[in-house]
Amino acid sequence: MLETPRLVDKELGGGVLLDIGCYCLQFVCMAFSGEKPESVQATGFLTEKGVDEAVTIVLKYSRKRMALVTVTMAVQLANQATISGTKGTITIPGLMWCPTSLVVNGKAQEFPLPAPPQPLNFINSTGLCYEAERVRQCLQKGLKECPDLPLAESELIMSILDEARRQVGVVYDQDAA
Template sequence: MATRWGICGAGKISNDFTVAMKTLPPGNHKIVAVAARILQHAEEFARKHDIPKAYGSYAELAQDPDIDIIYLGILHTQHLRAGLLFLNAKRNVLCEKPFAMNSGEVKQLINAARENNVFLMEGIWSRCFPVHIEVCRLLSENTVGEVKMVKAYFGSPQLHIPRSVERELGGGALLDIGVYCLQFALMVYRGERPQSVHATGVLLETGVDESMVVVLKFSRNRMAICGFSIAVAMPNDATICGTKGTIRVPSPMWCPTHLVVNGQESQYPLPEPSMPLHFTNSTGLRYEAEEARQCLLKGLKESSRMSLGESSLLTEIMDEARRQVGVVFPQDEDSQ
């Protein structure tokens, strides 16, 4: 039986998620409804993607009995409110990254999921890509020995995009793209809590971070260096340095199709989209959709690819990095 999806939000990422779903077997996945705050937007989205039902409110989507799981594809400033709406309606949720604005909000979402006994996953799609799954396998087999250093960089000129620079829209490099670098380090070190977090960065006039460098120190003298910026382009790759060799994830490290292990390169091509996409390699969103489906089929309430505990830790690290650099959002005061 197909997993029946409801799409919350009719924006760019929801478009790409829907296009990516078309690359999966129709017998496994089916989008049955879409909701937007403006009914016309939902109806236009539904016509474009041949979705049977369109709603002009998230509440209507939450009450649709024909839905197995909700894809939350709206701006992260709204993740808490919409997420709680769906979770308290006992709906399974795949929430686009970043999970929420801070640790307080993430805890509320996780608590709601557990209280209502439903599935919840942060959509760090990188974790579900074949390249990252292969990286985890190589590390578990000690292919490059003990990892001593991880480096991850992501820079993309986005100063012209309002959601990237406005404080009220949850802007800044950290929450938008830095999250990919930090989650990569946590993936390599298997969700271990770092012993220390040191962050430095520069702010825009709006009060959000333009560029940031975060250094994480783990036990046994292991480290990670993460650099990211919305002002300039960067290598956008990641390197794992071990005592017996290196693993490199070339650009784009957050949605990779190549892997280099001790100088030997392997390719992991993505399926071609049937419709235009807004973001790089977006057909790779299919992997997190399939991961969510497999979890539901197994009766799991969270994914081992990106556990709720690791999502919580990731947000705590981002909170601390923001504190050190001086980025404060209105939601920080609300959650105290």
Template sequence: MALCWGIVSAGLISSDFTTVLRTLPRSEHQVVAVAARDLSRAKEFARKHDIPKAYGSYEELVKDPNVGVDDTVTVLLQYPGGVHASFTCSITAELTNTAFVSGTKGIAQILHPCWCPTELVVNGEHKEFPLPPAPGKEFNFTNGAGMTYEANHVRECLRKGLTESPVIPLAESELLADILEEVRKAIGVTFPQDKH
């Protein structure tokens, strides 16, 4: 039985994710609706990706029964047990888009682009993780085809009757969202919904 997807937002990442879903078997993944704050954008997105339904609000999509600034900022995080982390992001400077994790057992380097890497170096040992094939598909972001793994993992969890991922539990997703929200507010980035 196919997992029916509703796409929230008609942005570039959503476009790449929808393109990924189109590379997967229709018997397993079907995009049935898209929602955006602007109905015309949702309709254009639906036309581009051959999606049967388009909604002008996220609330409408949820009701669909078929769908389950500073320019450079450094953020310092402190976790229990004396663990520290930092990250730097910029809208004007070109950064490396790599990540390093170091601890008592060594160092791991996640190579560019760290948001969807295909290479990892652990204690000097280089490992490669090729992307799934997406012949003839174009993505807005580097390694967009990697979202295939997310789509398949969601389907696998639902087939097992799980309500959250054992890999990234809901609490971890919420923590990451809270951290990003606090950073956004601290550096003065606002969105239209903030004014309500």
């Protein structure tokens, strides 16, 4: 992955945070119902070109709750999400960005995807048809934003990404504008 231009070239918005970190933070924001974290602590490594290669973010929330996000383009991680709380654990195993199963307190549930009409560039990409359908439904209703992911939540995700980039030391030309 360290040779993929969209990941490593600063001019293309390279870096792991903007490439896959946004999906992880969207999941966290969904789990915390769009609540703004009390603090954001990020650390990581930059490539020779100055984009983020690996980043870990700790988000601290009210009522002694936390989220931990780790993203990297250098190695293959488990690509899963886990929510642990006083009432149990929810795990989304493998392909967190487009899952087909969910494990709640040890009980698995499967959510098969429709068969792709043609070869895919990325595994499970047919799962994106649900997002496209939801956008179509919102447009048909004349909505300017989707209630499932309101603009305020998108702005929150971007503010966390921007703060993590700042702490790690990633600066794009556009940041100076």
